[in-house]
Amino acid sequence: GWLALQGCRLWEIHVVLGNEACDLDSAVSALALAYFLAKGIPAASLIFRDEIDLGGLHRAGLLSLTLVDHHVLPGADAALEEAVVEVLDHRPLERDRAAGCQVTAEPVGSCATLVTERIAQGPPGVLDRPTAALLHGTILLDCVNLSPAAGKVTPRDVACVSLLEARFPELPARDAVFEALQAAKFDVSGLTTEQMLRKDLKALSGDELVLAVSAIYVDLETFLRRPGLLQDLDAFCQARGYAGLVAMTISFNEHNEASRQLAFWGGVQPLLSCTLPPKSPRFWGRGGVPATALPPLQVCRALEEASAPSLQLQPLPSPWSCVGAYAQGNALASRKKVLPILRAALGGPGAAGGPEEDVGPPPTPMNSLVEDCPLAQAVPPLCPQDVLERVSRIAAGQPPASPK
Ligand SMILES: [Mn+2]
Structure with missing residues (x-):
């Protein structure tokens, strides 16, 4: 379950790819950065790794790839390394990238912090309230509500949460956001x-x-x-x-x-x-x-x-x-x-x-993107039903709906 988002510019297809686990950080980082780059994400551009022939696009010379929340492609996708033009990750770099690849690798608590910084440096107006809510919740979740005792948070995560709250004072309170996301993340009821x-x-x-x-x-x-x-x-x-x-x-x-x-x-x-x-x-x-x-x-x-x-x-x-x-x-x-x-x-x-x-692609953790929670309504161009529909198609082995 990697989440990938594509935006087409002339003949080039730019894919923003999260990691295999497709955890909240990965999904939100891919969504928010793609939104920042493309200024809009039609539902047909929300695709999962299994639904797109990235190898074929690359062989045709059409692919450029941005990796978020990871920076090493697994063996099966090794040929795509040449297509990587940008990396945003919060893990220590295990691999040198080619010159010309823009790398942001910083030891912060959440990759969403790096995406927030990137968007904040860009032109004004792209950071809207729904995107801010996604980033805000993700940083809070990854950094355990900014608690220093949990050992995850860094000053840059704190600065981004404060920046988002200053720009969008109506964002829900930190504690409420964190508790809702934490409950969703650790909800294993119904699992065997x-x-x-x-x-x-x-x-x-x-x-x-x-x-x-x-x-x-x-x-x-x-x-x-x-x-x-x-x-x-x-x-x-x-x-x-x-x-x-x-x-x-x-x-x-x-x-x-x-x-x-x-x-x-x-x-x-x-x-x-x-x-x-x-x-x-x-x-x-x-x-x-x-x-x-x-x-x-x-x-x-x-x-x-x-x-x-x-x-x-x-x-x-x-x-x-x-x-x-x-x-x-x-x-x-x-x-x-x-x-x-x-x-x-x-x-x-x-x-x-x-x-x-x-062990194989890890199953997607249950998270706020598809569950009923404060962030469920966060991205207007993509409703939770779109995500669920994609997942059920993959599960049923059906081909993806053709883009409209
Ligand atoms: Mn992460």
Whole structure:
């Protein structure tokens, strides 16, 4: 689910492309920057990556590409790198771009901050209230309501939120916007366990096995008490060839303070048994029922003993003897920080710091663009129904409606 927007100028087609996850930051950055560049977005120009033959356009010499909220195209689109004319991203640059490619790469909390700065430097009049509302909400969401304790916000994010509020004093209050978006983002009601595990999934390959690492958006106790959890974990890992799964939960209290917990399940095979002491009992029985209560040592030890950063893990009671559960005292250690620890524990070719594998295009997080929320009415030329219609067409395998 990448969101792409095209604007045609003579024969050239300019596509503004967000990242594969199509999270709120990515979608809003693509929308707002395309709107700024094109001064209007007809519904037919809202397209998803799957609906357009970017390779064909590029081979015909017609494509120019702006990347927002990411800056490295995945392997399948590597040939399009030559078409990239501009990058706006808030991650450290992993790749040098060709001379002539305009690069804005700044470590701010939200890519929407970079888009806001870009629009604010442009001609007056482009920044209208709906665009301001989209950018305002996105920065607040990404920067956890500008809370310094959450470790995301930078002075430039604060400056952009203040700039938007100064120009549009009627924007809804920060707290109300943040709370509505946060609730929508973490609303997993209606998802099956398999969908929760798949929603935000990375896979790490070691020498002989693959470990799944899922971000889970409910507190750990709620997750561990889901009916049929062990069978679902087992089916999920067997179907995908994972030897085990680390679930990293994140939940928020009424003061919007994040708390993180972590669980490890070692699967039905004796994961990493070669590293266990020789007389150690066989840990895992058949069908996901463990022979003993001990979780596999290597992964748990690596997590418990990690020092860069320390996760400050405290064991929690677990309803399942085969599931190791922890409170993570260091709430700032996100999955990005935990992945290298697990990668080192697994060994193998990726242990030196190779990138984790994204497991297919991540499904689109539920977000405000298509849900009923304060921003749903934000962009007049694009109504939420347009987005939903596109998604259902893709889901049904139908070709996109031809542009009017
Ligand atoms: Mn982002």
